[in-house]
Amino acid sequence: MKIASRFLTRPDAAGAVHLTVDGEPVTARPGDTVAAALLAHSGDASRQSGKGAPRTAFCMMGICFDCLVEVDGRPNSQGCMIPVRAGMVLRRQRGLRPLAGGGEDA
Amino acid sequence: MATRPSEITIIGGGVVGLSVALGLLQARRRVTVLDGSDGDFRASQGNFGLVWLQGKGADFAPYADWTRDAVAAWPGFAAMLEELSGTGLALDQSGGFEVFTDRAELEDFSAALERQQAHLGNRFSHEIVAADDLRRMHPGIGPGVVGATFCALDGHVNPLRLLRALRSAVSALGGRILSGAQVSDIAAATGGGFDLSLRDGRRLGAERVVLCAGLGTTPLATQLGFVTRVRPQRGELLITERLADRLPFLSSTIRQVDEGGVQIGGTKADVGPDDSETLGMMATLARHAVTVFPALADVRVVRAWGALRVMSPDGYPVYARSPRHPGAYLVTCHSGVTLAPLHATALAEWIDETSNAPDLEAFDENRFALSDAA
Ligand SMILES: Cc1cc2nc3c(=O)[nH]c(=O)nc-3n(C[C@H](O)[C@H](O)[C@H](O)COP(=O)(O)OP(=O)(O)OC[C@H]3O[C@@H](n4cnc5c(N)ncnc54)[C@H](O)[C@@H]3O)c2cc1C
Ligand code: FES
Numbered sequence: 001m002k003i004a005s006r007f008l009t010r011p012d013a014a015g016a017v018h019l020t021v022d023g024e025p026v027t028a029r030p031g032d033t034v035a036a037a038l039l040a041h042s043g044d045a046s047r048q049s050g051k052g053a054p055r056t057a058f059c060m061m062g063i064c065f066d067c068l069v070e071v072d073g074r075p076n077s078q079g080c081m082i083p084v085r086a087g088m089v090l091r092r093q094r095g096l097r098p099l100a101g102g103g104e105d106a
Numbered sequence: 107m108a109t110r111p112s113e114i115t116i117i118g119g120g121v122v123g124l125s126v127a128l129g130l131l132q133a134r135r136r137v138t139v140l141d142g143s144d145g146d147f148r149a150s151q152g153n154f155g156l157v158w159l160q161g162k163g164a165d166f167a168p169y170a171d172w173t174r175d176a177v178a179a180w181p182g183f184a185a186m187l188e189e190l191s192g193t194g195l196a197l198d199q200s201g202g203f204e205v206f207t208d209r210a211e212l213e214d215f216s217a218a219l220e221r222q223q224a225h226l227g228n229r230f231s232h233e234i235v236a237a238d239d240l241r242r243m244h245p246g247i248g249p250g251v252v253g254a255t256f257c258a259l260d261g262h263v264n265p266l267r268l269l270r271a272l273r274s275a276v277s278a279l280g281g282r283i284l285s286g287a288q289v290s291d292i293a294a295a296t297g298g299g300f301d302l303s304l305r306d307g308r309r310l311g312a313e314r315v316v317l318c319a320g321l322g323t324t325p326l327a328t329q330l331g332f333v334t335r336v337r338p339q340r341g342e343l344l345i346t347e348r349l350a351d352r353l354p355f356l357s358s359t360i361r362q363v364d365e366g367g368v369q370i371g372g373t374k375a376d377v378g379p380d381d382s383e384t385l386g387m388m389a390t391l392a393r394h395a396v397t398v399f400p401a402l403a404d405v406r407v408v409r410a411w412g413a414l415r416v417m418s419p420d421g422y423p424v425y426a427r428s429p430r431h432p433g434a435y436l437v438t439c440h441s442g443v444t445l446a447p448l449h450a451t452a453l454a455e456w457i458d459e460t461s462n463a464p465d466l467e468a469f470d471e472n473r474f475a476l477s478d479a480a
Contacts, residue, residue, distance in 0.1 A: 096350035
């Protein structure tokens with residue numbers, strides 16, 4: 001399911017990958033990164049910074065760390081560097097991650 | 107038209123040069139800071155940010171005293187600098203540990219602290235903390251830790267904000283900072299003062315010069331007849347992703363910066379003018395951190411870097427006046443963060459030769475003259 005986004009995707013989607021963001025179903029295209037899928041889904045903030053400021057992917061090339069998101073239980077994952085997989089569970093982050101609960105190493 | 111030479115020209119705009127500049131400006135001198143380029147090795151941009159007393163000067167009482175005074179001066183210095191610059195420094199002096207995973211190292215360091223204690227008497231105190239007591243105090247400490255030492259006077263500061271604050275304070279007080287001003291030659295001018303040639307061809311005059319050029323010091327020091335030669339010592343550091351929780355302790359190798367990331371450091375290597383980071387040291391640092399505080403195993407490192415310490419032959423500060431060229435001074439040290447408050451006060455007075463300037467004879471470079479001639 002797609003909600004209003006300022007970002008357009010090319011129309012040639014071959015197949016679809018289904019994942020969830022904060023429990024909500026999201027459809028992405030095979031080969032998209034998590035950040036691209038989130039931007040295409042809604043251009044909303046995909047996290048809040050340590051000071052509570054809204055942030056979303058910016059550079060899309062692994063430099064700015066503004067695309068951090070929780071991927072399958074692992075916080076601070078760089079969405080722009082991770083391709084989508086069917087069944088992925090994404091969560092928007094609010095503030096900094098806690099010391100405990102960093103998820104398993106991929 | 108030639109510009110009027112400023113009263114005091116400082117060569118090098120790192121933490122050391124800027125601290126001295128700040129002190130001289132507060133004494134109402136006119137000050138110009140000539141700072142090199144981004145390609146230079148710059149300890150002030152890659153250091154660990156400790157404001158640290160524990161262990162300092164165990165074998166050289168003047169350095170123990172000097173560091174003790176610096177640490178005591180930090181709160182007032184930080185308040186003044188924050189006021190002048192509008193930059194928060196995140197100074198926290200609530201005590202720090204040296205944590206050990208090797209019994210022999212713990213014993214050696216405990217003995218060094220006894221010697222430091224003998225120099226400083228009631229101006230210092232330290233504790234040796236047994237491993238079980240440490241784990242009772244901080245349950246997250248790992249089983250590989252054999253003990254620690256603690257000094258209630260130790261602390262840390264945000265070193266990059268310190269550098270930025272010093273730059274803005276120097277400018278706010280009317281100091282001139284010229285970036286990209288690499289001094290290549292310095293000579294006594296006929297009729298007094300000094301002629302400086304910059305790498306880009308510019309020439310500048312100066313009434314007095316203070317050489318604070320970090321690892322760029324040696325060639326200019328030689329031209330002024332100083333015998334001190336500084337050498338680089340590489341340290342490598344890691345920083346992790348930022349955490350919402352605060353680590354319950356500060357140690358000399360693991361410190362959580364005010365923004366939440368955990369900085370891990372403390373390696374030493376004599377590898378010449380090479381500040382690259384190495385996979386081997388990164389692994390060593392990560393292993394050390396996880397041994398001390400196992401919960402960090404789960405936390406990711408986001409950056410690693412190397413930086414070069416500026417070391418005098420014996421590792422202690424050098425504050426020297428040129429015997430051959432009155433008006434030329436050499437200032438270099440390791441731990442320039444810790445010592446900043448004194449560089450901006452007592453040392454600036456000594457350079458300014460005021461009547462209440464401290465006696466800094468112990469830090470003169472004549473201590474190297476003999477070995478240098480041998
Ligand atoms: C890994 C590491 C960890 C450290 N940890 C701590 C710590 O926890 N606590 C602490 O107190 N200290 C620490 N230090 C030491 C501290 O960083 C240094 O003592 C301090 O930064 C030195 O400052 P400086 O101004 O002398 O040198 P630098 O910062 O190197 O500055 C020298 C400046 O001179 C300029 N320059 C060089 N040549 C010329 C030239 N020919 N003409 C004009 N300008 C020139 C350069 O561009 C540079 O800006 C650490 C250092 C390192 C490397
Ligand atoms: S968008 Fe910049 S690092 Fe991912």
